[in-house]
Amino acid sequence: MSSHSLDRALALAPVTHAETEAVFSGHYQGLYANMIGPFGGLMAATVLQGVLQHPSRRGDPLSVTVNFASALADAPFEVRSQLARATRSTQHWQVSVMQNGQVALTGTVMLATRQDSSWEATELVMPAVPPVTEVPRLDTEGFFPPWLRHYALHVVAGGIGPQTPPVTGRTSESTLWVRDEPPRALDFLSLLALSDVFFPRVFVARQQMMPAGTVTLTTYFHADAESLARQGARELLGVARGNRFHRGFFDQDAELWSHDGELLVTTHQVVYFKG
């Protein structure tokens, strides 16, 4: 097994396997700890891991939705994956993460075997930013939750805390370079985890920390295996912004660009906040 912390944190052991169902066991042991329970991006990647490791898996991730019902305790858990339906080019999986007999997360994963298109286009525009080498790296010791030490972040705009650069555009918008720490060649699992690397937008808009947590996350994959290979272990550019903050919840959208300007994922989430 790779000794990278992400691979250790995502390790699952098969318990039972049938053609359309599988149960895996995992053990959250405090790696990638958030304020309560693990980093949501780690759990989303765990849901995807429970599909990608199934022998019936066919195709690559197109869409993943994970709903967070409760934080995981530092204890064993189970991932249950069920292939609900397969078509010629897609698979529809339903996944639950169970701990102590209760559902902690629900999720759906869609895999697709991509065809070539005669027409391709990217209409979203990558912002013009300085190269990562010209942006100071965020000091993630002390002030931030432990999971952040597993990432190298260079905040271009819209940070929080003592090192914050000036905010541009919307008050809830951040632009940053990010990669796994230590560096790790990008795969679908790490890309999904990275899609949740953006702080709750309320921290940025209000320039203060407060109780907040993702309740649902949906990530759309534009990257294919070739995109991942081109990116390797280099930094991705991420941009995130909030839309509406209303009666205890808000939504935020984000995207991750490859080092050379390819849109790899678009991602959306709803976050609970108290304040």
Place this chain on the structure above:
Amino acid sequence: MSSHSLDRALALAPVTHAETEAVFSGHYQGLYANMIGPFGGLMAATVLQGVLQHPSRRGDPLSVTVNFASALADAPFEVRSQLARATRSTQHWQVSVMQNGQVALTGTVMLATRQDSSWEATELVMPAVPPVTEVPRLDTEGFFPPWLRHYALHVVAGGIGPQTPPVTGRTSESTLWVRDEPPRALDFLSLLALSDVFFPRVFVARQQMMPAGTVTLTTYFHADAESLARQGARELLGVARGNRFHRGFFDQDAELWSHDGELLVTTHQVVYFKG
């Protein structure tokens, strides 16, 4: 029962009810027909209906994800809803729509009992557009699929077909006023259906129809009961745009604003296309 076509199309009959599970039966009878099977927004609303009609339902919709595995045939179907987990303020439901012993759709629904926040903000900006009375209504006879006749659309920018107004901004962006036809007081079901009212963005970007269909839809609700009551049966303003079109799939984001400028939903989907 209301005689509005949407209520007739969304009618479900209870088959079995337990505390955390229910089965409903429905019958797709060709209302809101798309090129193949029903309009996706109708099916998303059917998934939500299977939760809202459950006696254990508590709270209002916060997030709905529906994955489309196959088009429904003009025949009976079943909606199976399961309450996977309830917390103090949320419910996590898993839903499947079955037809002929196969899963046609999978979905997850999160309900929430909202608390008041001391801080509120909308960072997304509603575009400045002419009032609906100054924008010609789209003639939905003939050229378009039948479901569109259940909506009144006034396309401000980014249309398709012979009546298309000039495209502004991204080539895949559309701005339009829309309501149910005939008018119907807005509720969570119609709002969810409306979140899928935007054409596949590839039609707009390329100004041509081609085989395309939503494979997964996620809608976030910002509207609460008071928002719905304020809106009534008036037109909503919708804006939609595509991000990346790549190897047979693309994603599109959209939002719906109330008549008086309140952000009611943000919505995201991945669409299959052949071309």
